[in-house]
Amino acid sequence: MWKNIVVFIFLMSLSIAQIPDIVAHRGASKDAPENTLAAFELAWEKGADAIEGDFRLTKDNKIVCIHDSTTERxxxxxxxxxxxxxxxxxKLDVGIWKDKKWQGQKIPTFQEVVATIPDGKKIYVEIKSSAKIVPFLAQEIVDLKIDIKQIVIIAFDKQVIVEIKKYYPLMKVYLLSNFLKKKQQRRIPSTKKILETLRQINADGIDGIATFLVGKKFVNAIHDAGFEYHTWTINDKATALYFQSLGVESITTDRPYWLRQKLENERAIIEQK
Structure with missing residues (x-):
């Protein structure tokens, strides 16, 4: 009986919860080589609401899109x-490792990635370098003349968030978190500690790893305090439905089209009942 009640409550929460924005993780990275123009363009073709890319500063202070600190992988x-x-x-080819059909893909610059963004869409810019990158990023944003509403900054480094807000107080900036680990297990910090941190660094919300340790009470507390809650990286329907029921603002995924279809189909089924 109680199991049926829990399932009913879950389905009801899905019926009223909006489908979160679908953010393509490193582009449509399940099908195309991550962090390449091919992956980002494919993400837009697949109907992503936003793309997410990783950005680093080069020796000559240029901003490039690559996840790792080295090109080895x-x-x-x-x-x-x-x-x-x-x-x-x-000079490097960063496409052929995925498949021969992607041969010739190069590490793109920040400007090249931004140039792919359609009107009304967004980019989640994950800063992998230190705060040293921020002045150069701020200047490139000026040069691009892009609407800052289309740019979201995400970072694990709190100082990056602090510095970005000095240049762009109105830009959305989220603190990335994989939450604390203790003996190989994840542990959610107290709500009080999370909120204190967000206020201290002037972040607009949290972008947390998808773990079932995150519950409705926790997400509600973040929202009630005036912050947003986003999550990454989800590639299965069950986890996506769970976080949709929590009311998260976005879900980052390697499979943007597939995941959106799953969520839309589930909503259609629920509404027919």
Missing amino acids: TAQQNLVVADSTLAQLR
């Missing part, structure tokens, strides 16, 4: 991004 030559120039990095 995605290129055939191992360079340290921070110790390499843009010209050196652009």
Whole structure:
């Protein structure tokens, strides 16, 4: 009986909860090589609300899109991004590791990635470098003349968030968190501690790893305090439905089209009941 009641409550919460924005993790990275223009363009074709990319500062103070601190995993030559120039990095092929059909993909610049964004869509810019990147990023945003409402900054480094807000007080900036680990297990910090941190660094919300340790009470407390709650990286229907029921603002996924279809189909089924 109680199980049926719980299922009923869950279904009811889904019927009234909006489908969160679908953010393409490193582009449509299940199908295309991550953090490449091909992956971002495919994400837009697949109907993503936003793309998410990882950005680092090069030796010559250019901003490039790559997750790791080195090119070892995605290129055939191992360079340290921070110790390499843009010209050196652009010589690398970062597509062929995924499949031969992606051969020739290069590490894109921040400007090239931003240029793919359609009107009304957004980019989640994950800063992988230190706060040293911020002045250069701020200048590139000025040069691009892009609406700052289309740019969201996410970072694990609290100082990055502090510095970004000095340049763009109205830009959305979220603190990334994989939550604390203790003996290989995740542990959610107290709500009080999370809220204190968000206020201290002037963040607009939290972008937390998808774990079932996060519950409705926790997300509600974040929302009630005036902050947003986003989550990453979800590639299965059950987890996505759970976080949708919590009322999160966005879900980051490697499979933007597939996940949206699953959520829309589930809503259609519920509304027919």
